[in-house]
Amino acid sequence: MAGAHKPQGIEEFRKALLEAVDDCLLVIGESAGDALLYHIEKNFGIKRQDIPEKLGAFHEALKRLLGEGATVIDILITKKLYDRLGLNFEGHENWTIVDYLNYAINAKRGY
Numbered sequence: 001m002a003g004a005h006k007p008q009g010i011e012e013f014r015k016a017l018l019e020a021v022d023d024c025l026l027v028i029g030e031s032a033g034d035a036l037l038y039h040i041e042k043n044f045g046i047k048r049q050d051i052p053e054k055l056g057a058f059h060e061a062l063k064r065l066l067g068e069g070a071t072v073i074d075i076l077i078t079k080k081l082y083d084r085l086g087l088n089f090e091g092h093e094n095w096t097i098v099d100y101l102n103y104a105i106n107a108k109r110g111y
Helices: 002-028 030-044 055-066 070-083 096-108
Strands: none
Touching: 002 030, 002 055, 002 070, 030 055, 055 070, 055 096, 070 096
16 A cells, blocks of 8 residues: 555645745735735636645746736745745755745655
8 A cells, every 4th residue: 555645745735835835925915915816816827725635737837927026926935935945945945836846845755
């Protein structure tokens, strides 16, 4: 039953990512965070609970709405996520939140 733990690992990442998004949105302000999520859902069809499965599209939506400011949000979410997962954050030029999440998944798997 080696695969029995995989869904729990995926669910751990999913939960940690959504909590990191929530934490990030509180940092920028509850009203601003709510407005950002509203516009992402309305204009891009991405609901908050779907962010883990649509992380690339979420990142692109942030870029369309915030321009280069999306990088700040990516980094903030990533730092919060890494804190939750017990990983050390190290910035990489040109990495998106998707790259950071893939790195975190591999790090937690021990690759």
